[in-house]
Amino acid sequence: MHDPFEGVSSSGTIRTGASRDRVSALFEPVLETAVDVVGAADSAVSLYVYGSVATGMARPGGSDVDLLTVGLSPGDATDIGVALSRQFSHLCRAVEVAAAQPIDFSGVTDEAYGGRVFLRHYCVHLAGLDLHSALPDFAADVRAARGFNGDIAESAQRWKQELDAGRDPVELGRRLARKSLLAVAGLVSVHDETWTTDRAAAMVRWAELEPALAVGLNTLLAWSRAEAVPDEVSVDAALEGVVAEVTASFKTSIGLWDAGTRS
Numbered sequence: 001m002h003d004p005f006e007g008v009s010s011s012g013t014i015r016t017g018a019s020r021d022r023v024s025a026l027f028e029p030v031l032e033t034a035v036d037v038v039g040a041a042d043s044a045v046s047l048y049v050y051g052s053v054a055t056g057m058a059r060p061g062g063s064d065v066d067l068l069t070v071g072l073s074p075g076d077a078t079d080i081g082v083a084l085s086r087q088f089s090h091l092c093r094a095v096e097v098a099a100a101q102p103i104d105f106s107g108v109t110d111e112a113y114g115g116r117v118f119l120r121h122y123c124v125h126l127a128g129l130d131l132h133s134a135l136p137d138f139a140a141d142v143r144a145a146r147g148f149n150g151d152i153a154e155s156a157q158r159w160k161q162e163l164d165a166g167r168d169p170v171e172l173g174r175r176l177a178r179k180s181l182l183a184v185a186g187l188v189s190v191h192d193e194t195w196t197t198d199r200a201a202a203m204v205r206w207a208e209l210e211p212a213l214a215v216g217l218n219t220l221l222a223w224s225r226a227e228a229v230p231d232e233v234s235v236d237a238a239l240e241g242v243v244a245e246v247t248a249s250f251k252t253s254i255g256l257w258d259a260g261t262r263s
Contacts, residue, residue, distance in 0.1 A: 002198045003055040013137035014121045014144065014195050022056030023049065023124065030065050030088045030095060035127040037080055038069060046070040046128035054124045058092075065095045068123055070131060074099040105131065110257050114147025140195035142254050145186035148197075150257040152183045153247050160239050163232065173230025173238070177223035180243050183250050184217065190253055199224060210249075216242025 005017030023031070031049060038047050051066035052058035058065070065088070069077050081097035088095060105115045120135040138144055159176050163169065181199035188202040189195050191209065196202055203221050207214035216238060222228035230238075250256065 001052070001057045001059075002201070003052075003057060005055070006196060006198070008140045008193075008195050009137070011137070012139055012141075014117065014140045016121045017055040017057075018050065018122050018124050019054070019056075020124050023053055024056060024058060024060075026060050026091065027053050027058060027065060030084065030091060031126055033087065034065075034067055034080070034084060034095070034097075037084070038072065039127060041076050041080065042072055044128065045072045046131055047126040048119070048123035048132075049126055050118075050123045054122070060091055061093070063092055065092045067095065067097045067126075068100060068119075069097060070100050070102060070105075071128070072097075072099050102131065110143075110147045110150050112147075113143060114150070117144050117147055140189065140193075142190055144195075145189055146254050146257070149179070149183045149186050149250075150255065152179065152250050153256045155179055156239060156243050156247050159235075159243075163235055163239070169230050169232045169235045173223045173235045174226065176235065176238065176243065177220040177230075180246050181217075181220055181224060183246050186254055187246070187249055210245070213242050213245055216245075 003017045005015060007015050009015045031053075035047060038045050046069065048068040048070075049066065050068060052063045053065050057063075065084075067081075072080075077097040077099035081095050084095035084097070085092075100115070105112055105119060116132075116135055117138045119132045120138060123132060125132065155176075159172060162172055178199065181203055182197060184206045185197050185199060185202035188205045192205070200221060203217045207217050219228065219234070219238065220242060223230050
C-alpha cells in the first residue's frame with residue numbers, strides 16, 4: 001500500500017509517513033540484525049530503512065525490507081542483503097541493501113539534490129552517522145521532481161539500446177514501467193502543485209490530463225505490477241509511444257539532467 005501521509009505540508013515542503021515510530025515490531029528483528037551485521041562490516045557506515053517498512057505499510061511475508069547504506073561497498077551490501085534475505089525469509093519477501101557514498105549527496109547537481117531529498121524525507125536512520133539530521137525540509141517543487149527522476153531521457157535511450165541488444169523484454173519492460181510511472185508522478189506533482197510518488201494514482205490522473213496516453217499508461221501499470229507480460233514488440237512500442245511522450249512532457253514541464261548536472 002502507498003504511504004497515505006505523502007503530500008505537501010502547510011509550508012509547501014514534502015511530507016511523508018517515514019518515521020521510526022511507524023516501523024512495525026514484526027520487522028524489528030530484521031533491522032536489529034542489519035544494524036549488527038553492517039556495524040561488524042564497517043562501524044563508520046550509516047544505515048537507513050526506507051519504503052513500506054519505514055512508513056508502516058509493509059505486509060509481513062509480502063513486502064521487502066529496503067535498506068540504504070552510506071559508506072559500504074556495493075559488494076558487501078549485496079552479500080549482506082543475500083544473507084539477511086535468507087535468514088528472514090519467513091518475515092519478508094527479501095532484504096534489499098543499497099550502497100551509496102557520502103559524496104553522492106554532496107554538491108549542486110540535480111542528482112545530489114534528489115539524493116538529499118530522498119534521504120531527508122524517505123529514509124529512517126538506524127545506525128552510524130545520521131547524515132540527514134542536518135538536512136532541511138525540501139520544497140515540493142520542480143527541482144525536487146527533477147532530482148528524483150530527471151534522467152528519464154537518458155534512461156529511455158538506454159532501454160532502447162538494451163532492447164536492441166537482446167535484453168530480456170520481461171525484466172526490461174517492468175523496469176521501464178516503474179521508472180516511467182515515477183516520472184509521471186513527478187509530472188502530476190508539478191501540474192497539480194502537490195507531491196506524490198504513487199505510480200497508480202499518478203497514472204490515473206495523467207490519463208485524465210492526457211487521454212491519448214491512457215492505454216499506454218495502463219499497460220505500463222500492468223507491467224509494473226506483473227499483471228501483464230511485456231514482449232519485445234510491446235516494449236519497443238512503449239518506447240516509441242507512451243515513454244517518448246512522458247519524456248517529452250517531463251522535458252518541457254520539469255527539465256532533464258544533462259552532463260553538467262552530474263559533476
